Amino acid sequence: MQVKHYKNLDETLYTDTLANGLKVALLPKAGFHKTYAVFTTNYGSIDSKFVPLGQQELTTVPDGIAHFLEHKMFDKKDGDVFEVFGRYGASSNAFTSFTRTSYLFSATNHVQENLTTLLDFVQDPYFTPKTVAKEKGIIGQEIEMYDDDPNWRLFFGIVQNLYPKHPVRIDIAGTVESIAKITADDLYLAYQTFYHPSNMNLFVVGNIDANETLKWITANQETKTFAPAAPIQRQFPTEAVDGSDIIPYRVIEMPVNRGKSVVGIKGLDQVKQDRSGLVYRTTLNLLFDLLFGDSSANYLRLYDKGVIDDTFGYELNVERTFHFAALSGDTDNPQELSDAIIAILDHAAASPELTADRLELVKKEALGRLLQSFNSLEFIANEYSGDHFGDATLFDLVQIIEQITLTDVKQVAESFIRQAAISVFHIEPKEG
Template sequence: MEKIEYAQLNETIYKEILPNGLTVILLPKIDFYKTYALFSTNFGSIDQQFIPIGETDFKKMPDGIAHFLEHKMFEKKDGDVFDDFSKLGASANAFTSFTKTAYLFSSTSHFKENLETLLDFVQKPYFTNKSVNKEKGIIRQEIQMYDDLPEWRVMFGLLENLYPNHPASIDIAGTIESIEDITAELLYENYHTFYHPSNMQLFVTGNFEIEQTIEWIRKNQNLKQFEEAKEIKRRYPSEENTKVIPSGEIKLPVNKPKVLVGIKGKKNKLKGAAALRQLISVEFLLKLLFGETSSTYLKLYDEGLIDDSFNYEYTFEREIDHLSVGGDTKEPDQLISILKNLLLKAAESPDLNEKHFEIVKKRSIGESLQSFNSLEFIAHQFNDVQFEDVTVFDIIHLMESIELEDIKKVAMQYINSENMSEFRVTPKLK
């Protein structure tokens, strides 16, 4: 095992790539009473076009199939995996994002049994067309539930504008129409392409013994047979087909309009520390412009243009790069105009000053350090924030190295009117 120390944070991780290609990362935290494990694959909702293992041509999969596959993984031939975890005193869950699918558990006892249950059910799929058709009804209800949420609709409305003709604009669960095309055969095709150990990572943190745990994992994997790892070939729409749509609107039964303004980043190939630095810098920029310590936030709040729903976010993943800002407002036109103007003139904003930057920087470092007290936070951030060998534990060091001039430079490089869009949900008249 490779031992990687982060002296500044007093953290040490142990990393090993097994013969079958599975990356295992262990982070012992003996002061905690529980353990948390997250088993993930580099496969999400945007991975719709690829060459299935054993074939030679690209194939387009139905929208939502990665999420559908996640649902079906918990069903076994002789029962339900959630029941197995429950009997072992563990809490289990799973999620699908644009670029990842992950399965997890947390427990205070029966660690070995729960760890083996996690590895075994994810590596032993069982699908039938009968069970797949039954699941369609469940996922159909889930899609309809989210379709009724204004917050969800305004977010995906903006994504449809920022990424037209791209799978990032489609609900992770797919559509009621698209899931009808999903079959057991297609699920197996996706599974065998993306769930090979070489495309997966197991992260374990909490109270456990290192050598004992890695031996359990090695033994578990040695008992299983996997085909030789093959390169996964994916395909996405070209940039020419995904030019930003400037605006959009839908009407829903809401009491107050909801708005979002977004900017899509330019296609870049940042890697390692440069990629994480980009992520931190844009998040700093948004905090300076729209955070609770900014003059903008206080002014908009005092004028009643925003309320506690006001939020900003930066998403920077494989094939995905955009920021968004907005919330509920009684004056959508006015708020959108103000937000656009603030973004376009970000580098010149009076909120981008040394005193304010130091406040935001110190607060961000403090919040990150506090978050490291949560096993869940560490596991999910380790899964999400990985740029080659740079991880969540490099965030503090990079935060400290970033200066105000770096933020202004990022503002000038990132923000442009061509890649800006707005979307609003307005009240539907009865």
């Protein structure tokens, strides 16, 4: 087991890779009564085209299968796993994103029993045609609910503009039509390919003893047999490197009281899955804080004019095979809002907001938020488990933030913000 102490955080991280390939990270937190664990596979909604384990040919599975699989993992022949966690006083859940699926629990006692339950249920799939058919109705209702959510439609509207080919454009849950095609055999195929321990990681944080916890995990894994590990082959559509396949503008109508506007920026370059990728993402975050943070002159000017309100904000998604930024808000005039955002983006690298003094201020604010977040076991575990930047993790962020310069920010602004990479999506109130 490797031990690394981060002086600037006063945290000690214990890591190990087991014989079956499972990566384990343990973070004891003195003074915490709760323990939080998250078991993650590097498999999400975009991974619909791949070579199944032990085969040679590419196969394409129905959209939404990763999310469907997550739902079905809790349903076992002898009952519901939630009930097992409940008997040990734990709260459990799971979620699927574009690139990962995570299963988790939090508990104040019976940590060994709950860890065993977590590992055992995720590593013991049980699907039948009958249970799969039942789940289709449940997930179908979930999909229809999100179809009626204006904010959800706004987000996927801009993603579909930016990525008209890439599977990121498809709702994580799939469509009613796509999940209707899912079979038990499809679920087993995806499970056997992506749920191998070598494609997974386990993070446990809280009131634990690292050595004792690792012994529990190792003993549990040694009782199980897995196929030999093999590299996973995935395939994604080729994206135009010049942004020529981006849909520049779309608008839809929905029954909303006010309009909604979002401006998206597509990263035209691939982000490396190493420390440089984490530095790049962090620099982008600082750039958008400088340009559009609530202490910026841009934000205050647009707010005073009534162009934006408290709903305005931005989000940045930097994942394997894609990355983009989205700036959005509610507005009476969607065109005015998107025009104002684009006007700022057009001169981002030369913006008067980008000064050494402001960067130092924004960095201090970012460091303050980060350090405060380390009081949240959920934040630590979910961030660590979800990032894929090689050996670089959120524990390196303090050093990374401190080392970023104004030159770095301006270079990222020039490389990321390009006119050809920008798209706009509006939702306008439906008349009548």
